[in-house]
Amino acid sequence: MQINKLEDISAEHINKVVKMVVLISDINIKTARNGKKYADIIIQDNTKMMEAKYWDYEENQDIFQDLNENKIVEIEAIVGEYNGQLQITIRKIEKVSDNHSIKDFIPTSDWDVEVLEKGLKYYYNKIESAHMRELIDKMIFTEDFYKDFFVYPAARKVHHNYYHGLIQHTLEVLKFAYTVATTKRLTQRQIDRLIVMTMLHDWGKILEYKALPQVGTTDEGIMLGHIFMGSHHTLNNINEIEGFPQEDKLVILNGILGHHGFLEFGSPVLPKTVEAQILHQADKMSGDVESILSFIKEDSNDGESFTGKLWNMGTEYYKK
Ligand SMILES: [Fe+2]
Numbered sequence: 001m002q003i004n005k006l007e008d009i010s011a012e013h014i015n016k017v018v019k020m021v022v023l024i025s026d027i028n029i030k031t032a033r034n035g036k037k038y039a040d041i042i043i044q045d046n047t048k049m050m051e052a053k054y055w056d057y058e059e060n061q062d063i064f065q066d067l068n069e070n071k072i073v074e075i076e077a078i079v080g081e082y083n084g085q086l087q088i089t090i091r092k093i094e095k096v097s098d099n100h101s102i103k104d105f106i107p108t109s110d111w112d113v114e115v116l117e118k119g120l121k122y123y124y125n126k127i128e129s130a131h132m133r134e135l136i137d138k139m140i141f142t143e144d145f146y147k148d149f150f151v152y153p154a155a156r157k158v159h160h161n162y163y164h165g166l167i168q169h170t171l172e173v174l175k176f177a178y179t180v181a182t183t184k185r186l187t188q189r190q191i192d193r194l195i196v197m198t199m200l201h202d203w204g205k206i207l208e209y210k211a212l213p214q215v216g217t218t219d220e221g222i223m224l225g226h227i228f229m230g231s232h233h234t235l236n237n238i239n240e241i242e243g244f245p246q247e248d249k250l251v252i253l254n255g256i257l258g259h260h261g262f263l264e265f266g267s268p269v270l271p272k273t274v275e276a277q278i279l280h281q282a283d284k285m286s287g288d289v290e291s292i293l294s295f296i297k298e299d300s301n302d303g304e305s306f307t308g309k310l311w312n313m314g315t316e317y318y319k320k
């Protein structure tokens with residue numbers, strides 16, 4: 001049975017063989033209890049992301065070597081159920097030859113691109129100091145990075161993992177952070193610093209993730225991560241701006257380095273200013289809320305009141 005979109009798969013397909021074209025977004029090779037290697041695969045299209053198992057990995061490893069950059073494939077699979085969730089067991093994987101648009105396989109932000117652009121400009125115009133504007137000009141409003149900044153996803157899983165995800169996430173964090181800053185009456189200098197560190201906090205993701213249509217993490221992303229790369233590029237650009245005040249430099253860099261909030265979540269230093277703490281909490285708010293909303297949306301178990309457990313939040317969610 002041919003399936004058009006992953007969201008169309010439902011309980012009525014259980015124990016049936018289905019065929020569909022999907023993007024493989026992640027492959028993890030694991031060893032089963034009997035010592036045999038198998039592949040844990042994440043498949044997706046622009047409607048949904050699903051887990052799938054491929055038990056015949058050992059016999060067919062060459063298929064995976066063959067996939068390289070282009071991971072759009074046709075699969076034949078059996079739909080099953082495990083712990084109340086639909087599960088896909090792949091029987092056959094084949095490369096597809098005709099040209100598919102990557103947009104059919106990557107969910108796109110439901111915010112209008114124009115709205116996203118206008119929003120970014122709106123907060124840019126709130127920056128009053130010339131040297132901080134210049135930093136944003138060099139890192140975002142420049143031919144080298146503008147396009148990437150607009151199309152990249154903000155994550156591979158969990159939150160904002162879609163086309164335009166990075167800019168949508170950045171804009172959300174700007175909105176939350178700016179509301180706190182004006183409610184608590186921060187000074188203009190603090191507001192300038194907060195806007196700049198917020199715009200740049202996840203900038204390193206355009207180097208951490210591979211350029212679409214590829215999926216996955218770059219070598220430098222794995223080795224260095226977005227927190228270091230974002231801070232590193234920010235420092236290099238600041239050093240090119242004449243007369244950039246040392247205090248602003250330290251505050252902005254600390255904001256980027258500290259935005260995960262805790263050492264155990266990957267930040268090498270804690271947020272050391274009120275601006276950095278606001279950024280961290282606004283960032284967490286944007287990511288957490290998005291992950292809950294998309295988890296509920298993707299939940300396939302219509303008969304239940306609760307979703308399964310959302311691992312990053314440590315609990316299940318009520319759906320009614
Ligand atoms: Fe981050």
Ligand SMILES: [Fe+2]
Nearest residue numbers: 169201202283
């Ligand atoms: Fe973020």
